[in-house]
Amino acid sequence: MARRSWNDPNLKEFTMAISHSLFQHAVDALRRVLPCDKPADAALSAFFRDNHKLGQQDRHFIAESVFAVLRRHALLTALTAPQSTPKRLLIASLVRVRGHNLRELSDALTEADRKWAGELKALEPELSLAQRAELPDWVVEALQAGGMDDDTLLTLGRAMQHPAPLDLRVNTLKTRREDALAALQAAGISAEATPLSPFGLRVKGKPALTKMPLFTSGQIEVQDEGSQLLGLLLAPRRGEMVVDFCAGAGGKTLLLGAMMASTGRLYAFDISEKRLANLKPRLARSGLSNVHPQLLASENDSRIKRLAGKIDRVLVDAPCSGLGTLRRNPDLKLRQSPDSVAQLNATQASILNAAASLVKPGGRLVYATCSLLPAENDAIVDAFLASHPEFSLLNAEALLAEQRVQLATGERLRLNPARDNTDGFFAVALTRA
Numbered sequence: 001m002a003r004r005s006w007n008d009p010n011l012k013e014f015t016m017a018i019s020h021s022l023f024q025h026a027v028d029a030l031r032r033v034l035p036c037d038k039p040a041d042a043a044l045s046a047f048f049r050d051n052h053k054l055g056q057q058d059r060h061f062i063a064e065s066v067f068a069v070l071r072r073h074a075l076l077t078a079l080t081a082p083q084s085t086p087k088r089l090l091i092a093s094l095v096r097v098r099g100h101n102l103r104e105l106s107d108a109l110t111e112a113d114r115k116w117a118g119e120l121k122a123l124e125p126e127l128s129l130a131q132r133a134e135l136p137d138w139v140v141e142a143l144q145a146g147g148m149d150d151d152t153l154l155t156l157g158r159a160m161q162h163p164a165p166l167d168l169r170v171n172t173l174k175t176r177r178e179d180a181l182a183a184l185q186a187a188g189i190s191a192e193a194t195p196l197s198p199f200g201l202r203v204k205g206k207p208a209l210t211k212m213p214l215f216t217s218g219q220i221e222v223q224d225e226g227s228q229l230l231g232l233l234l235a236p237r238r239g240e241m242v243v244d245f246c247a248g249a250g251g252k253t254l255l256l257g258a259m260m261a262s263t264g265r266l267y268a269f270d271i272s273e274k275r276l277a278n279l280k281p282r283l284a285r286s287g288l289s290n291v292h293p294q295l296l297a298s299e300n301d302s303r304i305k306r307l308a309g310k311i312d313r314v315l316v317d318a319p320c321s322g323l324g325t326l327r328r329n330p331d332l333k334l335r336q337s338p339d340s341v342a343q344l345n346a347t348q349a350s351i352l353n354a355a356a357s358l359v360k361p362g363g364r365l366v367y368a369t370c371s372l373l374p375a376e377n378d379a380i381v382d383a384f385l386a387s388h389p390e391f392s393l394l395n396a397e398a399l400l401a402e403q404r405v406q407l408a409t410g411e412r413l414r415l416n417p418a419r420d421n422t423d424g425f426f427a428v429a430l431t432r433a
């Protein structure tokens with residue numbers, strides 16, 4: 001009989017016997033992903049391309065299995081030490097994290113593996129704080145050095161072991177939130193208004209949305225509620241000159257453009273041609289006509305000099321470690337390192353300097369990351385403020401309240417997956433004297 005488990009998303013959704021072939025495919029997929037030399041979703045997509053005969057349900061099981069191992073990699077490594085092979089990590093995840101019983105695995109496993117899996121049940125390895133939080137030691141040390149206490153750290157780490165909810169942003173240029181909600185419900189999709197963002201919807205489960213008319217006609221976009229709050233902090237107005245400095249595929253550009261009611265001029269800068277190309281179809285769906293994508297050679301591109309001092313509002317959604325998005329990208333904790341963060345820090349400081357030169361007197365500059373590390377957040381902002389006395393901090397909590405977002409965040413916006421059920425974000429709003 002099917003057994004749903006709503007409480008812990010790590011647990012399997014259905015009781016099912018796992019065939020040897022499906023298990024082996026999951027091991028092979030994990031072997032592809034675990035070197036972590038590229039993003040896990042890209043490695044998994046390549047695996048599915050090579051194994052194109054796999055059906056939808058099998059793909060779902062394989063993807064869930066791979067991500068479950070990445071999410072609890074520290075626990076599973078401790079359980080399987082000293083032989084943490086992809087096969088053993090997968091078995092340990094199925095038995096200890098996803099709640100499969102040995103009967104369901106009897107076709108999948110050899111006699112020896114079954115015996116080992118049976119012994120796993122009683123293992124209780126001693127885990128450090130970092131292992132319990134499923135965060136690398138160096139991340140835990142950085143958070144502690146930034147003043148985070150152990151309980152908060154553990155709660156945060158645990159919150160990031162669960163998949164993120166599916167959040168949507170309603171395109172206010174095309175529809176109202178209540179109408180989009182009604183259209184979803186009419187299509188049998190359960191959703192509710194997000195608690196913080198006035199144009200967000202939170203969907204139950206992971207229904208396929210991209211073929212729905214609501215999506216293809218640009219009335220909704222997939223966007224974490226935290227990202228929506230960054231747009232609200234910038235709060236661009238009708239008719240203004242606005243720059244989205246690190247626009248990427250335009251998640252926030254589209255939101256800013258809609259807040260400007262498709263008036264004024266909104267530049268979408270990025271150094272990645274591929275990401276800007278991905279903005280094109282989204283822009284076409286959105287109905288916006290005020291967006292101007294521009295490929296930069298670097299943050300010191302001559303285009304920046306031409307616009308110096310002319311822009312009302314500038315958003316820097318800086319390239320960062322992404323450690324606030326572990327619910328979606330659990331592989332990042334295995335792919336980032338102190339060295340990669342140090343390199344990012346140099347880029348972040350340089351982009352913030354360049355972006356600041358665009359801001360006109362009285363204008364607003366928002367610096368944001370989806371990282372939790374003080375080195376990518378407060379340290380960058382504090383160094384910037386020390387060398388740019390013409391800029392000062394605005395109070396993020398008060399600016400959000402002006403946008404009807406009630407969040408006790410203080411001067412600097414900090415979104416915490418455990419407290420806010422958003423990705424982990426940091427942002428400050430600055431103004432030029």
Ligand SMILES: C[S@@+](CC[C@H](N)C(=O)[O-])C[C@H]1O[C@@H](n2cnc3c(N)ncnc32)[C@H](O)[C@@H]1O
Pocket residue numbers: 227245246247248249250251252253269270271272275296298299317318319320347351
């Ligand atoms: C956090 S992502 C942006 C995500 C995007 N704002 C969104 O909402 O979907 C950071 C972006 O910064 C871009 N980037 C990296 N270095 C840059 C630079 N020197 N100047 C401008 N953009 C840069 C990256 O290509 C990447 O698209």
